[in-house]
Amino acid sequence: MPQIKAGIINVTGYIGSELARLLYQHPQVELKSVTGRSAAGQELGDVFPYLGKTRLAIKDQLDSDIDVVFSAMPHKSSVDVVPSLLRKGIKVIDASADFRLKNAGEYPRWYGFNHPSPELLKEAVYGLPELHRDDIASATLIANPGCYSTSAVLALAPVVKEELIYPDMIIDSKSGVSGAGRTPGLTTHYSEANENTCAYSIEGHRHLPEIEQELRELNPEFSLSITFVPHLVPMTRGILSTCYARLRAGKLAEGVKAKGELQQLYREFYRDAPFIQITGKPPQTKHAWGNNFCFIYPTVDLRTGRLIVISCLDNLVKGGAGQAVQNMNLMFNLPETTGLETLAIYP
Numbered sequence: 296m297p298q299i300k301a302g303i304i305n306v307t308g309y310i311g312s313e314l315a316r317l318l319y320q321h322p323q324v325e326l327k328s329v330t331g332r333s334a335a336g337q338e339l340g341d342v343f344p345y346l347g348k349t350r351l352a353i354k355d356q357l358d359s360d361i362d363v364v365f366s367a368m369p370h371k372s373s374v375d376v377v378p379s380l381l382r383k384g385i386k387v388i389d390a391s392a393d394f395r396l397k398n399a400g401e402y403p404r405w406y407g408f409n410h411p412s413p414e415l416l417k418e419a420v421y422g423l424p425e426l427h428r429d430d431i432a433s434a435t436l437i438a439n440p441g442c443y444s445t446s447a448v449l450a451l452a453p454v455v456k457e458e459l460i461y462p463d464m465i466i467d468s469k470s471g472v473s474g475a476g477r478t479p480g481l482t483t484h485y486s487e488a489n490e491n492t493c494a495y496s497i498e499g500h501r502h503l504p505e506i507e508q509e510l511r512e513l514n515p516e517f518s519l520s521i522t523f524v525p526h527l528v529p530m531t532r533g534i535l536s537t538c539y540a541r542l543r544a545g546k547l548a549e550g551v552k553a554k555g556e557l558q559q560l561y562r563e564f565y566r567d568a569p570f571i572q573i574t575g576k577p578p579q580t581k582h583a584w585g586n587n588f589c590f591i592y593p594t595v596d597l598r599t600g601r602l603i604v605i606s607c608l609d610n611l612v613k614g615g616a617g618q619a620v621q622n623m624n625l626m627f628n629l630p631e632t633t634g635l636e637t638l639a640i641y642p
């Protein structure tokens with residue numbers, strides 16, 4: 296079977312290096328070329344010994360003859376390189392936020408720049424396969440979702456679509472430190488992050504507009520009101536989101552039967568989604584360590600009539616590089632799970 300020739304821009308970050316790990320092991324991919332700004336000229340195995348078997352050199356430009364490029368650049372930088380790749384007929388999967396928001400007017404507020412290619416926002420497909428599988432299959436540009444957004448949208452999509460809840464929701468998320476990337480910073484410094492937990496971006500985190508965009512698309516009549524509070528916790532990988540909303544009266548059976556109905560609704564909603572596991576007890580971030588699953592536990596607080604949905608995933612896999620590979624599989628008409636069937640390492 297012909298191999299997909301893939302390239303990675305910015306292999307030296309956490310998403311870039313995770314992409315290299317996954318693509319090297321993918322049976323239908325030839326990882327041909329990787330770039331990195333500060334490490335150009337070095338062997339990938341010298342920068343990351345665990346990737347030595349790839350036998351790739353880090354260059355400052357991608358080779359030609361590539362079918363798909365994964366851009367793992369920071370936001371505002373990716374948008375500078377993606378248009379020229381598309382003009383060459385190369386498919387692009389962008390890990391940054393540069394093509395996630397449909398409304399160009401949101402970029403100055405949330406990302407601090409005027410979008411230079413607003414026409415591409417219409418063309419880009421938001422790469423959440425569980426919601427946009429068919430559009431992804433025919434796309435040339437994928438806006439790979441944010442890690443928090445993936446966990447929150449997947450947790451709430453069924454109840455928003457079916458209007459089981461009132462539109463006032465709370466998303467309380469915890470992330471491991473790799474969510475902040477490999478670039479060193481004070482908040483991710485060991486002595487700051489270790490044995491510490493803190494909330495941040497309470498006034499509005501950058502992932503909020505894409506969460507709203509995706510949930511609104513599922514139910515345009517629903518006037519959403521979302522409070523999203525992210526937290527940094529001292530672990531390397533993982534996101535756990537606990538979502539709360541008040542259930543509408545009469546939508547579910549009374550008492551404990553409501554829990555069973557809710558579980559059934561989620562199982563039905565995600566019946567064709569191979570990476571969603573609806574669980575019968577609260578999932579833990581370790582269940583998703585290094586794999587592409589999103590675990591979701593929907594339940595009802597019977598005392599208050601409130602919905603509680605807990606979702607968890609690995610921010611670098613289902614929240615980033617793994618989801619990007621899942622999107623590539625769909626774009627190249629491969630089974631969605633190809634190269635992504637690893638289970639977690641536990642404990």
Ligand SMILES: NC(=O)c1ccc[n+]([C@@H]2O[C@H](COP(=O)([O-])OP(=O)(O)OC[C@H]3O[C@@H](n4cnc5c(N)ncnc54)[C@H](OP(=O)(O)O)[C@@H]3O)[C@@H](O)[C@H]2O)c1
Nearest residue numbers: 308309310332333368369370372390391474476477478615
């Ligand atoms: N971390 C996550 O959990 C996660 C999840 C989903 C999506 N994302 C997104 O994926 C992208 C990469 O994230 P990351 O966590 O891998 O970041 P990262 O580990 O901090 O890596 C970013 C790398 O980008 C390079 N860089 C910085 N500015 C650049 C520029 N202007 N042009 C070219 N290269 C530049 C730096 O490499 P040099 O030192 O070589 O310059 C840096 O190592 C971001 O857009 C992020 O929002 C991250």
